[in-house]
């Protein structure tokens with residue numbers, strides 16, 4: 608049975624700060640985040656289907672991620688009226704200390720809550736700047 612890992616890249620702008628940080632990140636500032644979402648799974652082998660030969664259609668993955676975390680937060684009364692991560696204050700939106708490490712775990716949880724298959728979610732990688740990223744896979748969960 609053939610498997611593959613597929614990755615879709617997203618970009619969003621957001622504000623955050625790290626209370627108590629020893630440096631500049633204690634003050635409110637913004638990042639142009641780059642988010643990479645990877646799924647691992649079997650290739651669909653049903654002849655004639657639109658998804659034949661795919662793990663998941665890239666377009667479906669894009670819609671899931673946009674709805675689950677970026678443009679609006681689906682599936683929760685707490686979040687759905689606050690928009691998504693794009694053009695938002697991540698401290699206010701998430702209620703967590705918004706290190707990139709904490710954010711990738713938050714993103715993982717929101718993706719699962721938003722309908723992404725837990726079995727298929729393979730890696731979440733978040734670039735905070737052009738030079739620094741954090742990633743988690745199922746091993747870090």
Ligand SMILES: Nc1nc2c(c(=O)[nH]1)N=C([C@H](O)[C@H](O)COP(=O)(O)OP(=O)(O)OP(=O)(O)O)CN2
Pocket residue numbers: 625632636705706707708735736737738739
């Ligand atoms: N392990 C972590 N360290 C830092 C985090 C983090 O989330 N995890 N976050 C910050 C700040 O958010 C800060 O905005 C980014 O810091 P830094 O990478 O030092 O910023 P630069 O603009 O200097 O980044 P370059 O990659 O050198 O352009 C701090 N540390």
Ligand SMILES: [Zn+2]
Pocket residue numbers: 623632636637638735
């Ligand atoms: Zn920052």
